[in-house]
Amino acid sequence: MEHLLWVIPAFPLVGFLTLMVAGRRMGEPMAGWFATSMVGGAFAATAAVFFGLLGRDTGERVYEFTLFEWLPSGEFSVSFGFLGDPLSIAMALFITGISTLIHLYAIGYMHGDPNFSKFFLYLNMFVFSMLMLVMGDNMLLTFLGWEGVGACSYFLISFWFGDEANASAGKKAFVTNRVGDFGFMLAMFLVFFTVGSLNYSDMFLSVMSPDGIAESTATAIVVLLFVGAAGKSAQFPLYLWLPDAMAGPTPVSALIHAATMVTSGVYLLTRMNPVIAESANWAPDMIAWIGLFTALFAATIAVAQNDIKKVLAYSTVSQLGFMFVAVGSGLYVAAIFHMITHAFFKALLFLGAGSVIHGMDDDQDMRHYGALSKAMPITAATFIVGWLAISGVPPFSGFWSKDEVLLAAYENNFVLWLLLLLAAIMTAFYMSRLVFMTFFGEARWSDGHDAEAVDGEIAAAEDADDDATVEAAAEAPSREYHPHESPWQMWVPLVALAGLAAVGGVLNLPFSHDTKLLEKWLEPILFGNEVHITASTGTKWLLAIFAIVGGVVGIGLAAAAYLRKRIDTKAIEAPILAQGWMYDKAVTDFMGGPGRRMFDAATWFDANIIDGAVKGTARITTTVGSRLRLAQTGLVRTYALGVVVGTVILVTYFVARMSF
């Protein structure tokens, strides 16, 4: 069974390599089907490993498999090994599962794209890197995967790089992530210098031993790791890149920028829970409060967005904040639980949005939508499931996981809980706004005939992907639309994800210890660092009722504003919110103004001092070289003289050392 571990990432790797060599020849749709089947194979292998682990006793649920010694070099030895424990397998299961569905979806979505096979090549590469990230048995392999998913993310954001905005969005993601990666690297160095190993099992063994690691060192590691996690998981102040990343094709937004990659920060912190347990108390508190701030901050921005994908992007940032609150409060299970349910419903929402965009001729502006539920019945129905899940309406999955996170916040601090509840209410509000503006109300588009005449049949594929951009659509609201349901490759994943988003809660039902499947499953990797809930059952019920009421209030407010028109929407959609509290602009202005001057100074320093040194070296080198070259006369006698002189020097030296 250990041997199956390396098979899991090997599937997408084979897919990637094959597509690299033969992708163009396979063409559409073969390349897509091939890529999908590779990821499906990885899912099957993961499932097999999962059942293998399940068959073991709780304490022995770990597979380790070292493929080879990677970098043997004295003290520093890193193996290329995989770790199959409850956490990594749980991650791998939902990663491969959702990836398979999204690959399938992308076959329909990317129909007609000139770079069809290249898209799947990147997607396979992404899945491979993501699996390396979660399954590597040491920090260096995790980092390798971390950089790999980052690289795929940049490639895919700027996939349609012909458009300047897409290319610069990719650049933005790249630069912002560098800041985070720097934190990760420093944390890794610090771990190596204090613990002497990057292997997780060795590291934890050493950290958990008495006098294993100083509190200050552990705190520094946690803070640095959090910087890395904040970059990848788009937490304040490094979240900037994620909304822009929506420039990529929608399946990418669903897979990378909602379900999997952006949660790797949460994974990393959960994995490192023994180090967090050793750190000073303020470090996890900082994580929780930054998570809360991000959750609130992003939720306010989401309220005023008109681009359907931007709403979902800010929503993702906000939901990631929820997960960090749980991590910071020490309820790792709640974080992972919310990560999984979020992956279900957010992937569903993104794919649904993609289906809508697809049907609306690539227009992403919600102000041009309305009453689409008739034209796209399947998309609308599945989207509504996702909406109810994220809004926290029982019994959908989001309710259960969000309830756990709120409970975690309550255990930590009352104010934390109260503000997080506010964020939850706002979540329900902006998601309802999105749904009402898109699927209900009156149609704000025209198809040239009567809007009612659209019968929702699957339209022919030829009007699928033209290269119309958002801007073009926004400038021409009077254009004609032909909303239609998407092909089956697109709605089958929607239905599957809707099912998961509806019932995903059963993973960890709070009623008794026996129904907390996820908590029992993850127990071995948490080493008892999970905080024990002290709240009474009555309190828990009360908190749940508050959460439900909050969700209903949010939905109700949105209904009043956007369906009944009782509230002036201008007041809600304040320009400052629409522009994200001007944070992005402030950063841009700073970078363009004082920052720019700083960079100019750095450039000058580089050009004159550093390059000067380099050029100086070159000049000295050349001069010395030409002088020495004179000795090369080409005459044998000169050369022989050289040999003889050398011999004399050597003999003299040696004889001078002799002992009498």
Added chain:
Amino acid sequence: MLNILAQPPTDAIPTPDVAWSGLMPLLILSGGAVLLLTIVSLAKDFIPRWFTPIYTVLIGIATGVAAIPLWLRVTDTPSAADPNNGPFATLDSSFGVDGFSVFFTMLFAAVVVLVALLANDYLRREDIDGPEFYVLMMLSASGGIVMASANDLIVMFLGLEILSIAVYVMAAMHSRRIESQEAGMKYFVLGALSSAVFLYGIALTYGATGSTNLVEIREFLSNVILLNDALLLAGFALLLVGFGFKVAAVPFHSWTPDVYQGAPTPVVGFMASAVKAAAFAGMLRVFWLTFGSYRTDWQPVIYGLAIATLLVGSFVAIVQTDVKRMLAYSSISHAGYLLVGVQAATNEGTATVLFYLAAYAFMVIGSFTVITLATGPGDAKTSLTDIAGLARTRPVLGIALTVFLLGQAGVPFTSGFFAKFYVISAAADANSYGLAIVAMLAAVVAAFLYLRIMMAIWLDGDEVADPTELAAAKAGIPVPWGAAVVLVVTVGFTLVFGLWPEPMIEMARDAVPALAIG
């Protein structure tokens, strides 16, 4: 006196026992060479021209394969089931078979195969085809095996001469090129000088220790404290000159640029890989293994030689304009790095030298393969401007050359990176920090050289931008199958062991030299 003469010869001359199995690779290679010479002399008109290269490749492969069981035997520890395991010696303790010598045997076998594949087309292109090249190369490589296995200074000298004399002739092989003749002549005269010095060193060592056998010398040096060691130390100096000449260490390097530039390019590939490796094998056997107890005396000298070699090799390379001369200086600077590993005088240092030699052999043969193909018929157009724009006219050759140059510069993800990394860390482990720092700085300077070539092949050569000329240039450089195989193998070796050095360095660590009695 008369009595002795008058005595009838009662005993036959005592002949030593021969462990034939230990000599197998050597016998296959040298016997193969002699057999080839015999066949072509007797049946010159019946032999098709493809026979000789194929035959040489097969002999090379057979040599390598014959070394495998030996490798398994000598790197294993003796056990009850196999009491013969472990290093052993034969021919009256004068020929040692240990992991070290078998490692070099395999390396030489690989070099023979690769150079034979490369030379096949070259010899035809230059119209100097014939069996002589192959015979000489096999003989020279068997001289290398003898050097790497020698347990006796006389045997070492024998190996050195077998190795060298064949190479002198190979260097002068291109009979219509005056530069080739000149190169062979220069190499021969200076080589003869260094051999004489080396032989004198053997004589002095014999005078000081009373033996030429390395095992006995080591025993003697560890048991006897010499009251006057002037003779021995002078012997060290002269032996070091002999080895230093062959590895092209400064100040014994001056032949290198001229010979590399003039000699036929495949021969240069052979010299840079096999000759250098054989000389380092001899140096390690004699100095580290035999004179190990006197290491405080010879380490400083190698330290000095290493620094001089690194600096001269890196600096002078910069101002060259001929690619083959550039690579000659590069080969000098590589000798400097190898001396850094020798200077460490530890088992780890020895292992790093072996790793370096293997990595370098493949990179340098690959480099000269590209040069052979790119410079075209005549073997004379080897200046930097002649290969400008190569990467654009022939992307495959350009990429391959780039890989080799990056490897020689020591860029990560190539075997060259680990080669440099290992020798420098071996030096640091042996507390030679100054040397380690000089080696790192020299790597920076040497990077200029490799970058210059890379820039020339990727960025220069705008004059051939015209499509018709481009097509003509493309058509002008066909890649024959033999060279293609060489390129695939050498690029593969450089990249695979650059990503995953584990098996190679482990093998080098298993190949520790041992002086066994047998």
